[in-house]
Amino acid sequence: MSVPYRTSFNGKLDRLSSLIDRLRVQVTNVPAGCADGHTANLKIYRTEGQGLRLVFCPSREVGAADRQAMGPAADETTLVAARIAITGIGRQLISALPGILSITLSEEPYLNAVVMPLIEEVAVPRCGGQAAFQRLCEVVVIRLLRHAMEEGKADTGLLNGLSHPRIAAALVAIHEAPGEAWTLEKLAEAAGMSRTQFSVTFRERVGATPMGYLSNWRLDIARAELDAGRQVKSVAGLCGFASPAAFSRAYSRRFGHPPKKRSAAAA
Template sequence: MDPLSDVLALLKPKSYVSVGLDAGRDWAIDFPPPQGIKFNAVLSGSCWLEVDGTAEPVWLEEGDCFLLTQSRAFRMMSDRSLPPIPAHDVYAHVKDGVATCNGGGAFFLVGSRFGFSGPGADLLVGILPPVVHISQHSDQASVLRFAIDQMARELRGRHPGGFLMTEHLAHIMLMQILRLYLSAPDTEGTGWLFALADRQIGMAIGAMHAEPARRWTLQQLAAMTGMSRSSFAERFRQKVGTAPMDYLTRWRMMLAGERLAKSREPIGTIALSLGYESESAFSTAFKRVMARSPRQYGRDAAG
């Protein structure tokens, strides 16, 4: 798989489909901090989005989507001067999967929340801004629009298999939003996710993900990208925020953590399969990255 698929597979995102919101004119709702990543799509109408700790509100129009990547309270409103009502008062009365505010008819929203059961959720969440806004006018947004419309039909229609369908649609939308966000010309950031847009550094990350047990050297990775050792090391650190060998070690420990949590493999076997000649060397690296010994990590996961 490619590095983005690798990480999402490791994090095991699970979507929890939220109810739709059908709002009438002149409305404002105050939402509590979400758990995990919150995804929403505007099917009709428009509104303002304000998120605690961000400088500017975001104007949302029909077809727009957004991710809330951090646990921060937020508000959505047709008019920023209106006093917001608590979301609980609106969502306490849900009918056919839709909450109604002020009679509905002017604005409709669907969404999901993504939780992560795998180790190292900060691999994704920690490098994204608090709000990722994708406009309906973005390139390649047609795939996203199809998924949004289909999710709305599933929520409203109660079709057989609708729950599983909406869960898979939510995963498609999460992946597509990340793709669109990374391809935007004004997107800047530091981290493995942003580095994938760089052809040479992305090639090196892909190679490390494809063969994590290989005894990679800085020279080998630099030669693969057609760069000198010093140029490659400097550019990798600028793009990813860490040195190439440190990134490789962290990725190996993420893979090890998954196996420690989900299998009964001996620690020595896991160590050898990830390129470590001794269990002690592996354990030292694991504790440095994961802040726990492999045995303690496995016990905590089992508990």
């Protein structure tokens, strides 16, 4: 078994890139003066003492309670407000985040470093500003995911699994090579754990069995590939199913209709 795991610049296992590749981030800039009554879910505040605070509500809909929690303190001024909508398979990362993240940026210099040019793009509008704002918001999302993973902000789910070094190795194996003929034994080997220890720890951390997670990941990729116009037979092989018939049965159980229907709709 040889799976080309991606590594980060320091040579360590890259736990996020295969998921981030599948995120789709749409950003709408909201004028700071209109932010309180808008559906902005990312805000940056400045206090009278010149300190910065970032607040992010990852959920798709910002309810009344969330808007209240995201509001400024008495001594805060809104510098940036944006609506960030995240779709794609990698959105599992986002659903694993807490309902609201509130971060004092003086305590997180790596986040502060990308927030400063974001503030600049709003304060000093220039040509290409909207494109720059979009890309900077994407980087903010990535760094928030790192922050949540490294600080243990998620109690269960995908981010919680990725924060465990051994479970992360198995998850990256699944993400990088969904078509591999994975078995429980092979995934446990990738994690460097016994089969029993791996199964128990994976379920505790991720909230699903290893093979259940693998199946769902394959089917999520399959649906995205069908939407992109790929043929059922090609998608079945890409996602590790023994035959198009086996793929069709699994797909129908998960989504309630055969993959040919999805493929025809995409066409």
